[in-house]
Amino acid sequence: MVKGNKSKIDNLGRVVIPKSIRKALNIDHNDEISLYVENQTLIISKNNSSCNICSEEKVEVQIKDKFLCKNCVQAIKDF
Ligand SMILES: [Zn+2]
Secondary structure (H helix, E strand, O other): OOOOOOOOOOOOOOOOOOHHHHHHOOOOOOOOEEEEEEOOEEEEEEOOOOOOOOOOOOEEEEEOOEEEEHHHHHHHHHO
16 A cells, blocks of 8 residues: 555535555556545546456446546446
8 A cells, every 4th residue: 555645625526635645556647547536545546558357448337436438338238
């Protein structure tokens, strides 16, 4: 687990992601991230540009922190 320093949310709702965490996830400025809440915990994940199952580039669906292409979504539905 990579730990960053504590951050405060400013009056516009912005928060700084500590450098140690950005470095660990290879997050650069202007990168797109996703935010969601699970069990009262805020999760920030870096968007992947490829399917987490087959590595195809065309991601259609995000389920929590997983990115899936159309073919893999269909394969799961057919299972
Ligand atoms: Zn796929």
